[in-house]
Amino acid sequence: MADAGTGRQAGQVRQTGDPTNANLDRRDFLKTCAVAPIAGVMLYVVRVAAGEGDQRGAAYKATDHDYGMAVDISKCIGCGRCAEACQIENDVPHEGGYCRTWVGRYVTTIDSETIVQTIDKPKPAVDEKTILRTFFAPKLCNHCAKPPCVQVCPVGATFITQDGVVLVDKEYCIGCRYCIQACPYGARYLDPRSKTADKCTFCYHRVTRGLVPACVEVCPAGARIFGELHDRASPLARYLRFSKLQVLKPHLNTEPKVYYANLDGEVR
Amino acid sequence: MTGYMYPNEIELQWSLLIVLYPYITGLVAGAFILASLERVFNVREVQPTYRLALLTALAFLLVAPLPLLAHLGHPGRSFEIFLTPNVRSAMAMFGFIYAWYLMVVLLLEIWFDYRQDLVEWSTKAKGLTRWFYRLMTLGATDVSPRALRFDATAGRIITIVGIPSAFLLHGYVGFIFGSVKANPWWNSVLIPVVFLFSAIVSGIAAVLLIYVASCRIRRVQVDMLCLDKLGSFLFYALTVDFSLEMLDFIHRLYAAEESIKILSAMVTSRLFISLVVLQVLLGTLLPLLVLAVISPAFERRAIVPVPPAWRRRIFVVAALLVQVGIFCTRWNVVIGGQLFSKSLRGLTVFKLQMYGLEGFWVSLALLLLPLAILVVLIRLLPPWTNGHAAPAPLNAEARLS
Amino acid sequence: MAQDDRTGGTGDHHGRRRIPQQVTRLAVLLLLFAVALVVARHYLIPPTFGEIGHYRAASVGEIAARPVKYAGREACADCHQDVIEVHSRGRHQFVGCEACHGPAAAHATNPTDVKPRVPRERDFCPRCHEYDASRPTGFPQIEQATHNAGQPCITCHNPHAPAPPTLPSSCAACHGEIARAKAASHHATVPCTRCHEASDQHRDVPRANPPTKPTTREFCGGCHGKDAGGPPEIARVDLARHGQRFLCWQCHYPHTPEVR
Numbered sequence: 001m002a003d004a005g006t007g008r009q010a011g012q013v014r015q016t017g018d019p020t021n022a023n024l025d026r027r028d029f030l031k032t033c034a035v036a037p038i039a040g041v042m043l044y045v046v047r048v049a050a051g052e053g054d055q056r057g058a059a060y061k062a063t064d065h066d067y068g069m070a071v072d073i074s075k076c077i078g079c080g081r082c083a084e085a086c087q088i089e090n091d092v093p094h095e096g097g098y099c100r101t102w103v104g105r106y107v108t109t110i111d112s113e114t115i116v117q118t119i120d121k122p123k124p125a126v127d128e129k130t131i132l133r134t135f136f137a138p139k140l141c142n143h144c145a146k147p148p149c150v151q152v153c154p155v156g157a158t159f160i161t162q163d164g165v166v167l168v169d170k171e172y173c174i175g176c177r178y179c180i181q182a183c184p185y186g187a188r189y190l191d192p193r194s195k196t197a198d199k200c201t202f203c204y205h206r207v208t209r210g211l212v213p214a215c216v217e218v219c220p221a222g223a224r225i226f227g228e229l230h231d232r233a234s235p236l237a238r239y240l241r242f243s244k245l246q247v248l249k250p251h252l253n254t255e256p257k258v259y260y261a262n263l264d265g266e267v268r
Numbered sequence: 269m270t271g272y273m274y275p276n277e278i279e280l281q282w283s284l285l286i287v288l289y290p291y292i293t294g295l296v297a298g299a300f301i302l303a304s305l306e307r308v309f310n311v312r313e314v315q316p317t318y319r320l321a322l323l324t325a326l327a328f329l330l331v332a333p334l335p336l337l338a339h340l341g342h343p344g345r346s347f348e349i350f351l352t353p354n355v356r357s358a359m360a361m362f363g364f365i366y367a368w369y370l371m372v373v374l375l376l377e378i379w380f381d382y383r384q385d386l387v388e389w390s391t392k393a394k395g396l397t398r399w400f401y402r403l404m405t406l407g408a409t410d411v412s413p414r415a416l417r418f419d420a421t422a423g424r425i426i427t428i429v430g431i432p433s434a435f436l437l438h439g440y441v442g443f444i445f446g447s448v449k450a451n452p453w454w455n456s457v458l459i460p461v462v463f464l465f466s467a468i469v470s471g472i473a474a475v476l477l478i479y480v481a482s483c484r485i486r487r488v489q490v491d492m493l494c495l496d497k498l499g500s501f502l503f504y505a506l507t508v509d510f511s512l513e514m515l516d517f518i519h520r521l522y523a524a525e526e527s528i529k530i531l532s533a534m535v536t537s538r539l540f541i542s543l544v545v546l547q548v549l550l551g552t553l554l555p556l557l558v559l560a561v562i563s564p565a566f567e568r569r570a571i572v573p574v575p576p577a578w579r580r581r582i583f584v585v586a587a588l589l590v591q592v593g594i595f596c597t598r599w600n601v602v603i604g605g606q607l608f609s610k611s612l613r614g615l616t617v618f619k620l621q622m623y624g625l626e627g628f629w630v631s632l633a634l635l636l637l638p639l640a641i642l643v644v645l646i647r648l649l650p651p652w653t654n655g656h657a658a659p660a661p662l663n664a665e666a667r668l669s
Numbered sequence: 670m671a672q673d674d675r676t677g678g679t680g681d682h683h684g685r686r687r688i689p690q691q692v693t694r695l696a697v698l699l700l701l702f703a704v705a706l707v708v709a710r711h712y713l714i715p716p717t718f719g720e721i722g723h724y725r726a727a728s729v730g731e732i733a734a735r736p737v738k739y740a741g742r743e744a745c746a747d748c749h750q751d752v753i754e755v756h757s758r759g760r761h762q763f764v765g766c767e768a769c770h771g772p773a774a775a776h777a778t779n780p781t782d783v784k785p786r787v788p789r790e791r792d793f794c795p796r797c798h799e800y801d802a803s804r805p806t807g808f809p810q811i812e813q814a815t816h817n818a819g820q821p822c823i824t825c826h827n828p829h830a831p832a833p834p835t836l837p838s839s840c841a842a843c844h845g846e847i848a849r850a851k852a853a854s855h856h857a858t859v860p861c862t863r864c865h866e867a868s869d870q871h872r873d874v875p876r877a878n879p880p881t882k883p884t885t886r887e888f889c890g891g892c893h894g895k896d897a898g899g900p901p902e903i904a905r906v907d908l909a910r911h912g913q914r915f916l917c918w919q920c921h922y923p924h925t926p927e928v929r
Contacts, residue, residue, distance in 0.1 A: 062729070077804045079797045081768055088772050089738045099275040105803050116272035116613055128846075129853055129925070134803040139274070148450060154360035155348040159724035169728035172715070174348060175341015177281040178359050184450035186274030186610055190281065195341030205735035214739045220764040220797055221808070252449050268611040350706075351714045354723055376695075383691070406694040418689045 060208050065163035067202055068229040068257040069216075070239040071138050073264065075223035078103055078119050078136035082215035082224065089203060089214035098189040100200040101140035101215055106266055108133045114266045137267045138223065140215070141166065141187035141200035142248065142256030149179035149188065158197065164229070164257060165204050170196045184249050185256075202226070229257065271530075271614030278616055280606045284631045285335040290441045290463060291598045292332045292638070297438040297464070298471010299325040300374070300430060305501065307427040313497035319651030320482065321475045322378050327642035329370055335634055336362075338625050358444045369437045373430040379404070380423040382649055387411050400648065438467040445601060452527035452612075453534075453605040458516045462597075465509040470594035472502045473587035478642070480584055486652075492576045496564050499583050502590070503559040510552050513597075530612045538607045538615060543600045551593015555586040738772040741765075745773065748780065752829055759830025760809075769793075769828065794822040800845040807875055810845045836872040843875065851924045855904075864888075864923065882918070889917040 086092060086101050107124055108114045110132050115124040119136070143166050150158050150166060157173035160166045168179075173196035180188040180197060191198040203213035207226070211217070216226045227236030239245075243261035248268070260267070269278060303321035305311045337343040350367075353360035379386075387409050390401035408415075442460030449455050476498045483490045520528065535543055562582055564570045574582065603618050621627040720726035742765045746753050749766075756762060767773050770785040791813075800810040817825070825834050840861045841848035851857060861867075867880035883889065890908045892899055912920060921928070 060733075074805055077797055077808055078801065081796075085739060085767070085772075090735075096279060097275050102275050104272070107803065114613075116611065118272075118275055128802055128849060131802060135805070136803055148448075151354075152357045152359065152448070153354055154357045154362070155345075156352050156354050156718070156723040156725075157348075159722055161729055162721065167729065167732055169725050169731075171728065171731070172345070172348065172725050173342070174345045176339075176359065177341075178357070178444070180276070180281050181606075182448050182450055184610055186277050189276040190341065201732060204729075205733050206737055206739075206741075208733045209737065211737065211739075211741045217739050217741055217765050218768040220761075220768045222763045268613065347709075347713065351710055352718055352723070380691070406691075406698065408690040408694045410690045415689060415691070418691060422691070 062162035066229045067143070067164050067207060068227065068236060068259065069140075069143075069202070069213075070225040070236055070243070070245075070259045070261060072223045072225070072239070072243070072261045073135055073137055073267075074262040075221045076103065076136040076138055077221045077223075078105060079220065080119050081218045081220065082138060083120075085214040085218040086200070086203075089206075090201070092198075093191060093193060096189075096192060098191070098198075100187075100198070101138065103136050103138045104267075105136055106134060106264065107131055108264075108266060116266075133264065135264060137260075137263070138215075139185065139187070139248075140258065141183075141202075142185055142254070142258040143200075143202060145255035145257060146253060148182045148184065148252070148254055152178045152182040154178065161204075165202045165207075166199075167201055167204060168197050168199060170194055170198075173197050184252050184254065269614060269616045271609065272611055273609040273614040273616055274611060277606075277609050280603070280616070280618055282339070282602055282606065283618070283626050284620065284628065285339040285626055285634075287595075287598045287602045288335040288631055288634055289332065290438070290467075290602070291470070291595055292328050292335070292634075293438050293441055294463070294467030294470050294594065294598070295474050295638075296325045296329045296332065296369075296471070297434040297467040298469065298473075299328070299475050300434045300471070301468050302472050302475050302498075302501070304427045304431050304434075307424060308431070311497065313493045314501075316491050316494045317475050317479050317498065319381065319649075319653075320479060320646075321471075322374070322381070323645045323649065323651055324475055324478055324638075324642060325471075326374055326378060327638040327645055329366075329374060330641055331634060331638045333366065334637075335631070338630065338634075358440055358447055361440050365433075365436055365440055369430075369433050373426060373433045377423055377426045377430060378649070379406075380419045380426065383408065383419055384411055384416060385649075385653070397648070435464055439464050445605065450610060451605050452525070453531060453608070454601065456516060458512060458519075459601070462509070462512045462516060463601075465505060465512055466594050466597050469502065469505045469509050469590055472498060472505060473590040473594075476502065476583060476587045477591070480580065482646070490580055492580070495580060495583060499559055499563040499579075499586075502583075502587070503556070503563050506552060506556050506559065506590070510556060513548075513552070527612055530608045530615070534604065534608045534615055538617070539600055539604050542596045543604070547593050547596040547600055550589055551596055552590075555589045555593070558582060558586050737774045739767050740772075740774040740777040742767070744777045747777075755827070756829040759827075759832060761829060761831055789821055789823055791819075791821045794826075794828075800849075802846050802849075804846075806846060807843055809843045811842065812845070836869065840867070847924050854925045854927060856923060856926055884916070886915075886917055893917075 080103060083099060083102055086099075087094070090100060092098060092100050103119045105117050105119055105123070106114060107116075107126050109126060109130045111130070115126060117124050143160075143164060145160075145164070147158075147160055147166050150160055153159075154176060155172060155174055157169045158166065158179055159169070170191075175190065175195045175197070177190055177197065180190060183199075188197055188199040190196070203211070203215075206213060212226045213224075216224045225235050225239050227234040229236070229240075231237055239261060240259065243259075245259040245261055246263040247256040247259060249256075299321045302314065303318050303325070306314050306318045337346060340346055349360055349363040353363060383405065386401050386405045388411075390398060390405055390409075393401055439460045442463030445451075445454040445463075446456055446459035476495070479498070480490055480495070520531070561572045562570050562574045562579055606616075607618060608615050623629060715725050715727070717726040718724070721729075745766045756766075767785075769788055773785045775783045776785050795811070795813045798810055800812050804810060822828075826832075837843065839848075844861075851859075851861075864883055865880040868878055870878035871880055886908055887894070891897055892903055893905055894908050895905050897903075897905070917923075
């Protein structure tokens with residue numbers, strides 16, 4: 001263990017004939033023993049501050065990421081925990097039934113009639129014997145790569161970040177509601193408290209800290225998968241590889257980044 | 269609500285105020301096009317309405333941004349449209365098109381047309397109005413023949429530039445709706461064109477009504493040649509407007525895309541009265557038939573000749589019906605586009621509020637405000653004399669009504 | 670440059686054209702307006718606007734700085750390793766802690782003063798596990814009214830490793846939709862095991878050990894063939910002529926086999 005101060009090895013004795021040197025050396029030795037651990041700790045602190053140690057301290061670079069999501073229709077059990085968690089995490093207004101994410105129940109009967117209802121409403125009154133297919137379909141903002149909402153905002157209050165998340169600048173939005181009209185998926189609403197447009201943010205405040213969105217975190221069935229679109233190894237990559245994927249309303253060419261696996265054609 | 273709507277769609281986003289805005293800018297564009305008929309296309313008969321049409325356009329244009337400001341969540345931030353406009357957004361063009369039209373087209377044209385009178389009035393008037401007129405001349409008091417010729421030429425050029433500007437002023441509103449691919453009721457190439465022609469229809473009808481009303485108030489004979497001409501142009505414009513609307517309607521039914529089921533359900537249930545009854549039957553077909561029959565549009569003879577006094581009354585009724593019809597057109601586009609779900613599986617209802625900023629009374633006030641402004645403008649800038657041309661010699665009998 | 674206002678004289682003796690008065694006045698007005706616009710733009714456009722794209726760059730940071738309410742299941746592992754041990758081997762291993770315990774970021778930062786909810790009521794678990802026709806086949810579902818009515822679920826099921834104390838004896842425990850459909854059909858009295866062989870492993874690790882399905886037409890012919898025994902109410906077909914190229918269940922859904 002090198003002595004950070006004098007460069008001498010601990011315990012090294014000066015090669016002189018001076019009888020008083022022995023005392024000095026012992027003092028030096030003791031000093032070394034005290035200083036070295038402190039120096040070591042200081043070096044560790046310096047390394048951590050430089051970000052080499054703990055990842056949570058590292059600066060977040062948006063250009064290194066491109067986020068997407070997958071939803072597996074065959075897994076959703078319609079429990080609604082996703083909508084509840086989103087409401088808590090993001091302070092979504094209760095009044096007015098606004099949703100950043102919601103789940104729809106689809107029931108197709110033997111007469112080829114499809115009835116749809118959001119899960120917070122009463123179940124459609126359908127005789128179970130006549131049901132052909134039925135399932136749940138979660139919906140949220142698709143964070144399109146070609147977002148029509150961003151295209152129509154007159155002032156630049158909504159935008160797509162470098163990591164592929166479509167956000168709304170509450171301090172700049174004038175509340176004209178054009179983006180809400182332009183969204184084909186009904187993902188946006190006007191927050192009655194701030195009078196600005198609002199929508200799912202992929203829990204941007206969570207994903208930039210290495211967490212997953214709240215809806216993904218609490219889904220008990222694993223129907224929602226979040227991750228990087230261009231990672232070769234991640235749960236999302238596995239989904240994109242193994243599933244037959246669809247997006248909602250592909251004919252509108254909005255290039256949504258929420259991919260549905262096992263999606264039924266009745267879903268709009 | 270029936271069927272299924274996305275949770276965020278149940279409440280309408282754009283309501284009565286946004287119905288008002290295209291209606292008002294439509295009147296502006298239409299009144300200006302009428303004025304340009306006289307100035308550029310030399311339709312002498314409508315000369316008595318030239319200045320009146322310009323003032324009408326100005327009065328409505330001044331009120332036009334008010335419904336938008338009232339509707340915004342943050343009207344205090346509205347200036348952001350001028351500072352950081354998103355050039356890909358049709359709505360961002362509002363600031364520039366409006367400013368251009370107001371300042372470069374309308375105000376300038378009025379200024380050039382009235383300048384000679386302003387100079388004269390600034391010498392003759394007393395008190396506050398004298399200062400007002402002096403200010404309005406901007407110090408350009410040269411009334412030499414050369415300067416007056418310049419005024420006439422400049423006015424003509426501005427009117428020529430103003431015609432496409434008027435098209436743009438109202439056309440971009442149609443584009444705001446027509447370019448929304450998410451909404452199958454709005455997403456149509458025809459919407460900007462239909463908006464434009466219905467604007468021309470409503471503008472001509474508005475000037476007709478204001479002209480007759482102003483003659484009444486001033487106890488002056490209505491110039492029947494002028495009124496007949498207005499009626500003819502109203503008829504032509506209505507024909508084109510109706511053809512375009514029918515084209516859109518027929519195309520939708522024929523192509524029968526996925527949205528046809530829910531849109532048909534909407535038209536036959538939620539929009540039956542406002543679309544089938546008020547817009548099509550009473551607002552377009554009835555005035556069209558009536559005008560076709562009584563208006564001397566075909567070689568100065570009507571199919572059914574009607575004495576002038578009755579012709580005048582029928583024109584007024586037709587113009588009123590047209591206004592109702594055009595207002596309903598705006599209503600059906602704006603409100604109709606939000607009554608059905610983008611999931612194409614459900615319909616909701618529009619609850620018209622009476623009070624509050626988005627309510628009935630505020631909208632009524634915003635519709636009457638331009639008339640009040642017009643009264644003030646008429647007082648300040650009387651449009652009864654001709655600005656740039658001597659009155660056209662007219663048949664004495666034709667003047668009687 | 671003398672301007673002859675009153676007489677309107679041409680004044681262009683030297684061949685220069687005078688700029689009309691209207692133009693000069695309007696030009697001044699336009700200049701004032703342009704200056705006002707430039708000044709306004711300079712002071713009113715927010716400082717970070719346009720740095721990255723056509724938006725206020727500072728808003729990205731503002732949005733990213735919002736507080737977190739759900740800590741994420743990795744955070745629970747820091748202190749609750751014992752529960753994680755049990756949980757990671759059970760049927761709920763992919764269910765996040767906060768799915769049941771609610772948002773716990775406040776608890777993670779202040780473990781002693783803030784406690785997450787611990788749901789022990791009977792009506793909590795049925796939110797996921799109550800029978801619902803729209804839930805995927807094979808997802809464990811119960812009919813709350815008849816399944817040990819009145820008792821809290823945790824009496825028999827450890828929520829962190831909720832395997833039932835005994836393996837389900839009835840297929841309906843997971844295959845509720847099929848059971849209900851069959852119970853109202855002509856096959857109501859036909860037990861599941863008549864047509865399907867399910868090993869005990871299927872009840873433990875279902876998707877890795879699927880039950881069998883009949884592989885021959887003669888199997889159904891055992892009851893439905895022309896010469897089969899059994900009560901006359903059973904529908905009969907001539908197997909030699911009826912849909913020869915198919916296995917019976919490729920057309921007839923055996924759990925609701927009614928044709929009309």
